[in-house]
Amino acid sequence: MALNKDRRIGRHAILLLLSDNPTEQLAKLEQSNWKGCLGKVGSMDAQKIVAAIETAAKKNEIVKTDVYRESHALYHAIIEALHGVTRGQVQLGSVLRTVGLSFAVLRGNPYDNEQEGDWIAVSLYGTIGAPVKGSEHETIGLGINHI
Incomplete structure (x- = not known):
């Protein structure tokens, strides 16, 4: 059940998100049967962030819309990533904070043993701050969950 160092899903999700050439990076990952x-x-609304990421993952067939456990795993990965972005308190508009984020969603098996199954990672990078231009700073978050 060893985690394969070359298949660390969180690391790949962050590198994909921060890549200067994400299309090329994604094509390499897809050669390993990852999506x-x-x-x-x-x-300023965390619900809109969750909805945007869920919609993108479903539209790109990373999770199956008719299989609850896949949507559930994605949801928990998103919330975990948001905890990193918001430093543990998933609150935005209610405390006068707004975010501008890029995101990556990645699905694959990070283990040598195929029977371990797929995992999902959500990485977020961008800015967070008061809803006033110039009052923001960088932020990053990562969430990983098994499917």
Whole structure:
């Protein structure tokens, strides 16, 4: 049940998100039977961020819409990534904070043993701050969950 160092899903999700050439990076991952997508979202509402990421993952067939455990795993990975972005308190508009984020969703098996099954990672990178231009700073978050 060893975690394969070359298949660390969180690391790959962050590298995909921060890549200067994400299309090429994603094509390499897809050669290993991994699936991924990228997108952007900005909001003062955490629900809109969750919805945008879920929609992108479903539209790009990273999770099956009719299998609850897949959507559930994605949801928990998103919330975990948001905890990193918001430093543990998933609150935005209610405390006058807004985010502008890029995201990557990646699905694959990070283990040598195929029977371990797929995992999902969500990485977020962008800015967070008061809803006033110039009052933001960088932020990053990562969430990983088994499917």
